[in-house]
Amino acid sequence: MATLEHRLPIGLIGCGGMAKVLARAANRLPRARVVRVCDVSAEAAQAFAQELGVPHTTDPGEVLADPAILAVIVATPNFTHADLVVRAAAAGKHIFCEKPLALTTADADRMVAATRAAGVHLVVGQVLRYLPVFHHIKRLIDEGTIGTPFAMRTSRLGGWGSVPPWRNRRETSGGPLFEVNAHELDYMRFILGEPETVYATGTRRVVDTVDHEDTAFVTLTFQGGGHAVLHTSIGAALGGYSGVIQGTEGTLNWTCWPDSLEWKRLDGAGGKLAGKEALPAPDAHEREIAHLVDAVLDGTPPGITGADGRAVVAMAEAAVCSMQTGQPVRLG
Numbered sequence: 001m002a003t004l005e006h007r008l009p010i011g012l013i014g015c016g017g018m019a020k021v022l023a024r025a026a027n028r029l030p031r032a033r034v035v036r037v038c039d040v041s042a043e044a045a046q047a048f049a050q051e052l053g054v055p056h057t058t059d060p061g062e063v064l065a066d067p068a069i070l071a072v073i074v075a076t077p078n079f080t081h082a083d084l085v086v087r088a089a090a091a092g093k094h095i096f097c098e099k100p101l102a103l104t105t106a107d108a109d110r111m112v113a114a115t116r117a118a119g120v121h122l123v124v125g126q127v128l129r130y131l132p133v134f135h136h137i138k139r140l141i142d143e144g145t146i147g148t149p150f151a152m153r154t155s156r157l158g159g160w161g162s163v164p165p166w167r168n169r170r171e172t173s174g175g176p177l178f179e180v181n182a183h184e185l186d187y188m189r190f191i192l193g194e195p196e197t198v199y200a201t202g203t204r205r206v207v208d209t210v211d212h213e214d215t216a217f218v219t220l221t222f223q224g225g226g227h228a229v230l231h232t233s234i235g236a237a238l239g240g241y242s243g244v245i246q247g248t249e250g251t252l253n254w255t256c257w258p259d260s261l262e263w264k265r266l267d268g269a270g271g272k273l274a275g276k277e278a279l280p281a282p283d284a285h286e287r288e289i290a291h292l293v294d295a296v297l298d299g300t301p302p303g304i305t306g307a308d309g310r311a312v313v314a315m316a317e318a319a320v321c322s323m324q325t326g327q328p329v330r331l332g
């Protein structure tokens with residue numbers, strides 16, 4: 001069992017819903033400890049500091065200036081990520097930043113450059129890869145179950161409801177393709193490789209509290225010959241999260257909430273896994289924070305890097321651009 005001295009001292013920036021999930025996951029790890037928390041809301045900072053039994057501040061600068069803190073978790077609204085990450089890098093802190101890394105590729109480039117210049121690690125919270133269904137899809141693909149994947153369709157439909165105001169504006173959240181679908185875009189790239197072209201259409205028909213699309217279709221092609229389609233909506237009365245992945249030797253269907261996976265090979269063999277017990281996976285948030293801890297303490301290259309986060313930002317940015325111009329966008 002590691003002692004406190006062997007635990008990576010982490011400062012938490014943001015004490016909202018996601019920050020709490022990440023901080024609790026960090027504290028469950030044997031080699032990490034959140035030692036100070038920060039939120040611009042004194043009430044939020046104080047309440048969470050009390051739960052963890054650590055000091056709090058409303059000034060991120062105080063966390064960044066604290067020499068006892070070696071790493072930070074940035075889990076604030078999307079529009080604040082870029083400046084906080086650049087400042088953290090300049091202060092020499094290793095960084096875990098929630099998805100989406102940024103709202104423009106220019107900002108993402110600035111963030112990656114700042115971390116490289118400072119020699120600090122940047123891990124991005126593209127956690128979907130580690131949720132049970134997605135963990136097992138990747139395992140089955142790596143085992144060759146469906147051959148080489150070349151086509152994906154993902155459908156993520158749900159409601160919106162009452163959300164913090166920053167989520168309702170493109171300027172502060174990026175809209176659903178950044179805020180929600182950073183996950184699906186990342187997973188498409190995880191399975192099919194580097195994207196090549198993006199074409200998107202979208203509309204706002206249901207959710208009148210947002211200033212961006214509530215429903216969109218995104219069609220992507222990939223350098224390796226892959227094709228993918230995303231149907232996303234935050235205005236669907238009947239929610240659902242499902243998809244299909246076609247490979248050269250078989251097809252895999254999946255659903256989340258409830259979790260299930262079913263596959264069939266062209267040679268007739270197949271299988272099905274459904275429910276929590278059939279789809280065991282390590283805790284996804286512990287796994288993503290462990291990337292930061294292992295990188296700092298052992299020098300292990302993190303599984304999800306700033307470059308991955310930047311690639312997702314480029315995909316989402318291209319989709320929004322395509323939606324606005326009616327033209328496909330070729331990624332550089």
Ligand SMILES: NC(=O)c1ccc[n+]([C@@H]2O[C@H](COP(=O)([O-])OP(=O)(O)OC[C@H]3O[C@@H](n4cnc5c(N)ncnc54)[C@H](O)[C@@H]3O)[C@@H](O)[C@H]2O)c1
Pocket residue numbers: 013014015016017018019038039040041044060075076077078080098099100125127164179
């Ligand atoms: N990985 C996932 O599945 C997942 C799920 C939810 C949210 N997120 C991401 O986590 C981030 C936070 O989302 P949330 O749901 O916790 O939002 P939230 O609105 O619930 O909380 C954000 C908190 O950050 C604080 N804050 C704002 N600006 C700040 C600043 N400059 N410095 C310090 N604190 C600041 C706010 O006061 C608030 O308490 C977003 O980037 C979001 O996309 C990821």
